[in-house]
Amino acid sequence: MPKLSAVHDYFLSHAGPDKDFVKGVGTRMQLAGREVFLDEWSIEYGESIPGAIETALRENEAFVLFWSEKAKESAWTTKEYRSAVSRFIDDDDRTLVLVRLDDTEVPELIRDMKWIDGRGGDPDAVADALMGMRGNDRLIAMQNTLSELGIRMEYFHGYGVLLACPKCGATVDKLAGWSETDDERDDTYAGARCTVCGWHDGGEI
Known part of the structure; x- marks a missing residue:
């Protein structure tokens, strides 16, 4: 065999x-x-x-x-x-x-x-x-x-690597990174969001 x-x-x-x-x-x-x-x-x-x-x-x-x-x-x-x-x-x-x-x-x-x-x-x-x-x-x-x-991927701080929106499948050119700071806790959060369907996710960085 x-x-x-x-x-x-x-x-x-x-x-x-x-x-x-x-x-x-x-x-x-x-x-x-x-x-x-x-x-x-x-x-x-x-x-x-x-x-x-x-x-x-x-x-x-x-x-x-x-x-x-x-x-x-x-x-x-x-x-x-x-x-x-x-x-x-x-x-x-x-x-x-x-x-x-x-x-x-x-x-x-x-x-x-x-x-x-x-x-x-x-x-x-x-x-x-x-x-x-x-x-x-x-x-x-x-x-x-x-x-x-020829699949394009992109790394987003706070989330990881994405090649498409996990919810609607929009390609990475339709995704955007985001970040927010919690001044009271002195913590920073970041992630990715989809400009097509509104999906977003992330975590502390």
Whole structure:
């Protein structure tokens, strides 16, 4: 099987109740320049769901099974991983990866497989493990992706880095910094505000 660091296309198989965590992992992977198939993002309105999944299983380099009690109970997830096992297990150019989200017993078909521990609920750690990244590798990849896309970011004292308004999505040229001083406490506060929707946030500096 190929090293995970060489893989760029991932099929993320999961049960509905685990979607928020899986989306967090997928978002980090996309920002690092990886392609991920996630039903909510990847299937267009009007498109055949079984057809889209069939195509993704055929084309993606890695099948990632997020395994949990809910996944075990999901007939759809079971169908996906059984199909993936038959397609991936004997293909040297593809790989099947297991991410355990809890202590639910792993299916016998993949029980002897080395797995990624996602039981701590840390999407950063899982994303790094899936991409074969260590240290600051993912942050460097994310920076390169943003640079390639030409996305402008700006640092605001008291808040941090923004590339868009968290409320309405306005770009950074529509954001402005602010600062206020509390003379009684001798404290200074600063942050960012959106000139489009009025959103603002910040903290003590």
